[in-house]
Amino acid sequence: MVVVGAGLAGLTAARELLRAGLEPLVLEARDRVGGRTLGRTADDGTVLELGGQWLADGNERMGRLAREAGATLFRNHDEGADLLEMSGELRHQRGAVPPLKPLALLDVALARFRLDRLVAAVPVRTPWHAPDAARLDDTSIGDWLDRHTRSREGRALLDLAFTTMWGAEPHRLNLLQALAYIGSTGKFDNLTTTKIQDRITGGAAGVARFLADGLGERVLLEAPVTAIRLTAGGVEAESAQGAVRARRAVIAVPPQLAADIRFEPGLPHDRATALRSVPMGAVTKVSALYDRPFWRERGLSGKALTGRGPLTAVFDNSAPGDGSPGVLVGFVPGTRARELAALPEDDRRRAVLDSLVRLFGPQAGTPGLYVEKDWAADPWSRGGYFGLPALGTMTGAVRTLAEPHGPVHWAGSETVLKDYGGMEGAVTSGERAAAEVLAAIGEAAVQPA
Numbered sequence: 001m002v003v004v005g006a007g008l009a010g011l012t013a014a015r016e017l018l019r020a021g022l023e024p025l026v027l028e029a030r031d032r033v034g035g036r037t038l039g040r041t042a043d044d045g046t047v048l049e050l051g052g053q054w055l056a057d058g059n060e061r062m063g064r065l066a067r068e069a070g071a072t073l074f075r076n077h078d079e080g081a082d083l084l085e086m087s088g089e090l091r092h093q094r095g096a097v098p099p100l101k102p103l104a105l106l107d108v109a110l111a112r113f114r115l116d117r118l119v120a121a122v123p124v125r126t127p128w129h130a131p132d133a134a135r136l137d138d139t140s141i142g143d144w145l146d147r148h149t150r151s152r153e154g155r156a157l158l159d160l161a162f163t164t165m166w167g168a169e170p171h172r173l174n175l176l177q178a179l180a181y182i183g184s185t186g187k188f189d190n191l192t193t194t195k196i197q198d199r200i201t202g203g204a205a206g207v208a209r210f211l212a213d214g215l216g217e218r219v220l221l222e223a224p225v226t227a228i229r230l231t232a233g234g235v236e237a238e239s240a241q242g243a244v245r246a247r248r249a250v251i252a253v254p255p256q257l258a259a260d261i262r263f264e265p266g267l268p269h270d271r272a273t274a275l276r277s278v279p280m281g282a283v284t285k286v287s288a289l290y291d292r293p294f295w296r297e298r299g300l301s302g303k304a305l306t307g308r309g310p311l312t313a314v315f316d317n318s319a320p321g322d323g324s325p326g327v328l329v330g331f332v333p334g335t336r337a338r339e340l341a342a343l344p345e346d347d348r349r350r351a352v353l354d355s356l357v358r359l360f361g362p363q364a365g366t367p368g369l370y371v372e373k374d375w376a377a378d379p380w381s382r383g384g385y386f387g388l389p390a391l392g393t394m395t396g397a398v399r400t401l402a403e404p405h406g407p408v409h410w411a412g413s414e415t416v417l418k419d420y421g422g423m424e425g426a427v428t429s430g431e432r433a434a435a436e437v438l439a440a441i442g443e444a445a446v447q448p449a
């Protein structure tokens with residue numbers, strides 16, 4: 001069996017195949033495993049998370065894997081006041097109610113209520129069965145907000161929230177996808193609470209390394225797959241390290257990257273269209289390391305949302321316990337990420353640290369270590385956090401993303417709807433693809449010769 005991609009999805013699929021007594025070989029383009037999970041270890045041993053990090057309430061598969069890997073889960077730090085920088089003011093938020101002007105507050109509350117009502121009518125795993133699915137699919141979140149918000153400030157806050165959580169501006173976001181995504185966590189408010197609940201000691205990439213260790217030499221690095229040929233005996237995968245023949249293949253790379261793999265014969269029209277219909281969002285994730293979480297001393301949680309940019313959201317990402325050393329993690333999503341990327345390195349750093357200083361004071365301007373990761377510039381992800389189905393594609397081609405194509409199976413966090421685009425979804429997809437392979441092989445075995 002050949003598995004393309006050593007992210008959580010591919011590694012999980014390979015592990016399941018190995019457990020079932022098969023011999024998987026994972027071909028990975030990069031010189032490391034983990035894909036969109038990535039940590040950078042500072043000199044003092046602190047792991048700075050640069051990719052996927054939070055587990056949501058109910059992400060049991062990832063929780064189990066993390067524990068198997070010897071890690072533990074800990075709650076995200078959120079004691080103290082949150083900050084909201086809006087309309088040129090820095091406001092403090094204690095509790096769940098955002099510090100907005102009354103009209104804006106009402107606007108946001110109504111929009112959330114209406115969204116949750118729509119969410120309740122969308123089946124998470126089969127959103128195309130929702131009443132009015134085609135219309136929702138053709139509508140962007142931006143269009144919906146245009147119709148359902150009245151106040152400038154309320155709209156600005158919702159724009160910020162969507163852009164930060166999806167990695168693209170609302171006019172690019174498919175409403176049907178967004179409703180299923182919100183439904184996966186229960187309701188809109190959970191996106192900023194139970195969706196970002198737990199972290200993994202040592203960093204999420206440790207889980208990928210643990211899975212890869214269990215596979216040993218069955219993971220081949222620096223082996224980008226350029227072609228998949230369907231042969232009489234199954235498949236042939238061509239990579240920079242030569243051709244590999246196998247009975248079946250699991251492609252566990254984001255759709256946008258899978259679209260660049262040459263299929264011989266070519267993929268059916270729908271499938272090829274599906275792969276091209278899910279371009280990645282854009283995000284730059286930054287981490288700043290300080291000797292201690294000084295913002296906590298001022299009663300701040302470290303959580304902030306800012307409309308001024310380039311950062312839109314910041315969180316306390318310190319280690320558990322007293323939080324020393326202190327870490328602030330920030331996100332620059334969508335167009336802001338592209339604009340930031342156009343600047344020279346020093347200017348990028350200054351722009352981000354200026355945001356942190358505005359929010360948390362001068363101490364934030366001199367971190368001991370500052371790191372940034374522009375996911376859109378990474379050729380083996382081409383963006384983040386996940387793929388964003390284009391308008392009108394969820395009820396059409398994108399529906400078929402997880403369907404096998406002969407001996408080729410598909411995994412990756414974009415091939416599931418429950419926990420779409422997240423680490424849990426990646427693991428679920430790997431398990432599903434492995435189960436499909438096993439079922440197909442079992443069927444083949446009982447067929448008459």
Ligand SMILES: Cc1cc2nc3c(=O)[nH]c(=O)nc-3n(C[C@H](O)[C@H](O)[C@H](O)COP(=O)(O)OP(=O)(O)OC[C@H]3O[C@@H](n4cnc5c(N)ncnc54)[C@H](O)[C@@H]3O)c2cc1C
Binds near residue numbers: 027054385
């Ligand atoms: C900044 C950021 C923050 C995030 N935060 C969270 C979070 O807090 N919680 C959460 O649950 N999720 C989060 N995510 C999303 C989560 O990280 C991903 O959904 C998940 O890791 C995807 O796993 P995957 O295996 O499906 O894909 P990937 O991790 O993308 O793995 C695909 C692998 O395939 C390889 N590859 C690509 N093309 C080829 C090729 N042609 N040949 C061979 N190999 C190839 C890639 O190098 C990669 O290793 C975040 C993502 C980003 C970028």
